[in-house]
Amino acid sequence: MPSPRHLEELVSTTTEKPVTLITGGSTGIGAATARRLLDAGHRVALTGRDEGRLEQRVTELDASEDLLARVADAGDWEQTRSTVEETVDRFGRLDAVVANAGFASPGTVADGDPAVWREMVLTNVLGPALLIRAALPALKESRGRIVLVGSVAGHVHTPGNLYGATKWAVTGLAENTRRLVTADGVGVTLVGPGRVETPFWAAAGGAPDSPLLSADAIADAIVWALRQPAGVDVNTLTVRPVGQPV
Numbered sequence: 547m548p549s550p551r552h553l554e555e556l557v558s559t560t561t562e563k564p565v566t567l568i569t570g571g572s573t574g575i576g577a578a579t580a581r582r583l584l585d586a587g588h589r590v591a592l593t594g595r596d597e598g599r600l601e602q603r604v605t606e607l608d609a610s611e612d613l614l615a616r617v618a619d620a621g622d623w624e625q626t627r628s629t630v631e632e633t634v635d636r637f638g639r640l641d642a643v644v645a646n647a648g649f650a651s652p653g654t655v656a657d658g659d660p661a662v663w664r665e666m667v668l669t670n671v672l673g674p675a676l677l678i679r680a681a682l683p684a685l686k687e688s689r690g691r692i693v694l695v696g697s698v699a700g701h702v703h704t705p706g707n708l709y710g711a712t713k714w715a716v717t718g719l720a721e722n723t724r725r726l727v728t729a730d731g732v733g734v735t736l737v738g739p740g741r742v743e744t745p746f747w748a749a750a751g752g753a754p755d756s757p758l759l760s761a762d763a764i765a766d767a768i769v770w771a772l773r774q775p776a777g778v779d780v781n782t783l784t785v786r787p788v789g790q791p792v
Contacts, residue, residue, distance in 0.1 A: 563612065565637045566772065567591040567630065569620045569677060570647030572599040574744030575695060578765035579644060584609045586769075591633040593618040593625075593647070620647035620673030621665070623680075630680040640684035642691040642772050645674035645716075649746065654706025663708060670712035671719075678723055682732070689731035689776070693768055694720045696738045698784060702792050713738075724781060733779040735771040739764045740786030757789035 571592030591614040594600040618625040700713030720736035743758040
């Protein structure tokens with residue numbers, strides 16, 4: 547995983563500070579990734595749906611010149627498009643996007659609550675596609691990178707799990723997107739976390755009684771993918787805690 551010194555060296559080799567836009571950036575993996583990038587001298591744009599949490603994160607990050615935060619729904623096209631445009635207007639470029647926003651609902655397709663399924667599908671599946679659509683022109687110009695935060699649940703079937711089905715869709719979207727943009731010099735990485743200790747579990751019905759990764763561990767993997775040398779495209783990273791069997 548990258549050390550702060552290596553990240554500082556990466557920034558020093560560019561004429562401008564790199565710019566990354568992260569959805570779902572007010573808590574968990576998104577917030578941890580933002581902190582690592584800001585500490586390394588990058589500029590960061592964050593989105594989140596909860597204004598209070600987002601304001602708290604901005605206060606904690608304390609990086610007013612290098613940080614842009616906007617309340618936005620990842621599954622809404624106009625909000626996503628305007629956030630990308632504002633990021634480019636503010637910082638003059640866009641080098642990477644991290645499609646991190648997502649959530650799960652408890653239960654299965656046999657006993658879960660259909661009232662929350664639509665929002666979950668829109669956030670988890672449509673959201674990354676909208677971010678790619680909005681950011682691609684700027685990423686082609688910078689020959690940048692796309693990181694999609696998937697899940698081990700997008701590689702391993704779980705009986706009746708609709709959340710898992712949304713992450714299988716993200717797995718497919720990553721490779722479909724790679725084939726679309728690789729000739730333009732844009733890299734695509736799918737990061738598939740195992741079980742991670744984040745607020746994600748509150749909506750999913752509670753954390754499992756098993757080993758959990760920290761959000762920082764997944765942030766390290768994301769930043770490692772972002773800092774690969776030009777011409778290197780790391781496509782899939784699966785990161786489980788030791789002790790998670792599936």
